[in-house]
Amino acid sequence: MSNASTLLGMSTSAVLMTLSTTASADFLSDSKATLGLRNFYFNNDYRDRAGSAGQSKTEEWAQAFMFTYISGYTDGTVGFGLDALGLLGVTLDSGGSRHLGSSMIPNDGDGAVDQWSRLGLTGKVRFAKTEARVGTLTPKLPILLSNDGRLLPQTFNGAMVTSNDIDNLTLTGGRLNQATSRGSSDRTGLAVSGGSRASNDFVFAGADYKIGKDLILQYYAANLEDYYTQQFFGLLHVLPLGDGQSLKTDLRYFDTRAAGANGSTSGRSRGYKIGGYTDDNDGKIDNQTWSAIFTYNLGGHALTAGYQSVSSGSNFAQLNQGSITDKGAGGSSIYLFTDRMLASFNRAGERTWFGQYAYNFAALGVPGLSASMVYLKGDNIQTTGGNNQSEWERDAALDYVIQSGTFKGLGLGLRQGVFHSQADANQDQTRVILSYSLALF
Structure with a gap:
């Protein structure tokens, strides 16, 4: 078999x-x-590493x-x-x-x-409009995003409760203790980028409150034991402009501070630390990140512009699997618009301007076809090797899902990205993804 x-x-x-x-x-x-x-083809070319100790191609x-x-x-x-x-x-x-x-x-x-x-x-339990889930989870929350950027999705183990019993208010809370990477079969504990010691306790709670039909306010709080405590404030607003036009505003603010072992010198020396630049080069988490994103929609067109600022105390931090295992525990997502194909633009001190254009060809009578291009430019980066460094990324995407006939539902995705950085290796990346979902019953 x-x-x-x-x-x-x-x-x-x-x-x-x-x-x-x-x-x-x-x-x-x-x-x-x-x-x-x-079906996933992945090609990443580190051209500037050729001839050095680093690998030049994946x-x-x-x-x-x-x-x-x-x-x-x-x-x-x-x-x-x-x-x-x-x-x-x-x-x-x-x-x-x-x-x-x-x-x-x-x-x-x-x-x-x-x-x-x-x-x-x-396992799941439902009472009225409240649902509790225990076991394998794939959360999609501002304080934790399950990554699905490769062949298989990243999953977490724990418990989560979601309630919609109060009109216009969604309450969420939970506790997680393990994760399985997108490229692994093994569960591991939890950490942050650069952390080498596992935490087995991530607790979170949050609320999404809808005011009218066009405004959502968000607040979430999370704690990764021995690493950090994080608060998130968000605002989503859609302003209708008539004639198929609208302006969407997306405001996000994160306040992330050291907690538990990360707050002490002895704890950081045991591996409870964040990688990259930190004040006094001590691995202590101290970060405030905010962004403002505006998207203008007109028919099939969507034009996005925005700005993001990362404070200089440390890199932006959210839960991942750090460096606690060598069994494929890599790859995570963070709730930043700048988390793209090749980089996340979340380094200490980084200021990023970005713009994106997307088009849905259904407006021209070709449903299922869409395309987009994004450009991001970050500067003022603080690293252990230097200050005021810069980087940029350009990504293009083309997607098509067959709408009828024998191959209805078959999807093709093409991704191409270019990344140039003074803080990391330059990269050219290409992805080709074929996908299909078959209903069994």
């Missing part, structure tokens, strides 16, 4: 075992299962099989359910001299593994 079939069978068996004891009409009739297919090609089962809920005032996520990655092409650096495929010591897999189960 193939590994894809084995993984699918394991996922289905786990679901059926639960059904045998908790089955009900709603549990079954509201359930759905899909098999997602993703090039890999792989295929993903992603089985997702979402159950309904049992009958009664309190409903119970179970979701399952089965993931399998298969390496199609990767050599030892081309593998390191993609964080897409796990490493076996000599190069890329032939295949890797994982199974995640999530």
Whole structure:
């Protein structure tokens, strides 16, 4: 039996075992299962590293099989359910001299593994408009974003509660203790970029309050034990301008301070520290980052402009897996508009201007086709190697999803990015992604 079939069978068996004891009409009739297919080609060229000790190129090609089962809920005032996520990655092409650096495929010591897999189960409970989930999670919150930028998604382990019982107010809270990288089968503890000691306790809570139909106010607080405490304030507003026009305003502010071991010299010396530049070169987290983003929409056109400022105490910090393992625990997302293909523009002191143009070709009668281009320029970067450094990035994207016929739902994505920096290696990156989702029931 193939590994894809084995993984699918394991996922289905786990679901059926639960059904045998908790089955009900709603549990079954509201359930759905899909098999997602993703074919990913990744090429990253570090041209300025050629001839040095660093690797000059990363090039890999792989295929993903992603089985997702979402159950309904049992009958009664309190409903119970179970979701399952089965993931399998298969390496199609990767050599030892081309593998390191993609964080897409796990490493076996000599190069890329032939295949890797994982199974995640999530129990859930619903009461009125409140839902609690325990097990495998993929949060999409200002204080934590699950990364899905390679072949398989990053997942977390823990518990999370979301409530919509109060009109126009969404309350969220939870606790996480482990993560599995997008390029790994192994769970690890939690850290920040540059941290070498694991924390197993990330707690968070937040609220999204909708005022009228066009304004949302956000507040979130989070604590990664022995690393940081973070507060987030956000404002989202859409101003209708008539005739298919609107202006969207997105304001974000993060205040991140040292907590626990990171707040002491002895704790930082044990590995509870952040990488990159910090005041006194001590690895202490102290950062305030704000950004203002404005998007003008007219028909199929979307023009975005904005500015972001990172304070100079340390780099911007959010949870990832640091350097606590060598088993593929790399790759994370942060809730900044500047978190792009090749860089995040979140270094200490960095000031970034950015602009993006996007077009949806449905306005011209070609639904499913869209394109975008973004340019970012950062300066005033503080690093351990120098001050007032600069960098820029230019990315282009083209996406098309077939709308009808035999191949309806088949998606093609093309990505190309160029990054030049005085603080890091210059890079040219290309990605080609084919995706398809098959409904099983």
